[in-house]
Amino acid sequence: MSRLAGLAKYTAGLAAAGALAQAAPAVTSLGPVRAALWPGLTGLGAPGHVALTFDDGPDPASTPLFLDVLEEAGVHATFFLLGRMVRRSPWLARRIADAGHEVALHGWAHRAHLAVSPGQTLRDLRRGRDEVAAATGRAPGWYRPPYGIATAATFAACRSLDLRPVLWSAWGRDWTTRATAESVFHTVARDLRGGGTVLLHDSDCTSKPESWRATLGALPLLLAHCAEQGWRVGPLAEHGTA
Numbered sequence: 001m002s003r004l005a006g007l008a009k010y011t012a013g014l015a016a017a018g019a020l021a022q023a024a025p026a027v028t029s030l031g032p033v034r035a036a037l038w039p040g041l042t043g044l045g046a047p048g049h050v051a052l053t054f055d056d057g058p059d060p061a062s063t064p065l066f067l068d069v070l071e072e073a074g075v076h077a078t079f080f081l082l083g084r085m086v087r088r089s090p091w092l093a094r095r096i097a098d099a100g101h102e103v104a105l106h107g108w109a110h111r112a113h114l115a116v117s118p119g120q121t122l123r124d125l126r127r128g129r130d131e132v133a134a135a136t137g138r139a140p141g142w143y144r145p146p147y148g149i150a151t152a153a154t155f156a157a158c159r160s161l162d163l164r165p166v167l168w169s170a171w172g173r174d175w176t177t178r179a180t181a182e183s184v185f186h187t188v189a190r191d192l193r194g195g196g197t198v199l200l201h202d203s204d205c206t207s208k209p210e211s212w213r214a215t216l217g218a219l220p221l222l223l224a225h226c227a228e229q230g231w232r233v234g235p236l237a238e239h240g241t242a
């Protein structure tokens with residue numbers, strides 16, 4: 001069911017973009033198929049490690065609270081930053097990097113690649129990459145496409161910008177109107193195995209307002225769960241991704 005929810009969110013994104021054309025090139029939306037065919041793209045890594053990733057920030061209303069929880073826990077994560085959010089709060093992107101977290105790229109505008117031309121896809125990634133690099137002093141190495149939908153143009157843009165595309169193996173559905181800390185935690189835990197990559201959101205800029213509160217509440221539960229399982233939690237840089 002979670003995949004359907006993802007498709008629903010993705011479809012909403014497309015509707016907002018006003019285009020449903022070019023549906024053929026989407027190759028990454030089927031989770032189990034994706035994991036079997038492209039383990040690296042799914043973010044599968046060393047079995048004793050879980051990669052913790054956050055999308056859609058940086059957001060001054062919420063990201064600092066996530067940084068506080070992570071600092072308290074002594075955990076580093078990977079933040080997939082949106083260029084347009086970095087433009088508004090470059091200091092916060094810098095703070096993420098200075099705290100030892102890995103900065104990665106979620107593009108500039110968060111438009112579904114199916115709804116835009118290959119040239120627009122490339123420009124979106126390049127503009128986002130340049131913004132992240134200027135704010136943090138680091139060139140992002142990973143890229144995650146909005147809605148988890150990658151097209152041939154997505155992969156071509158990644159190749160030309162030396163970005164490695166990666167999705168996730170477990171998510172919390174934390175953008176939904178009914179998400180709670182418990183629902184987010186249980187949704188992640190249901191799909192999470194050692195070696196998995198967790199997708200959460202540290203901003204509500206593409207989601208229900210204040211949906212990040214459920215995510216923030218779920219984070220300590222998730223960290224405790226990983227500790228119980230004997231999984232070390234860290235950024236993709238330490239994940240040993242295939």
Ligand SMILES: [Zn+2]
Pocket residue numbers: 055056106110146147206
């Ligand atoms: Zn996103």
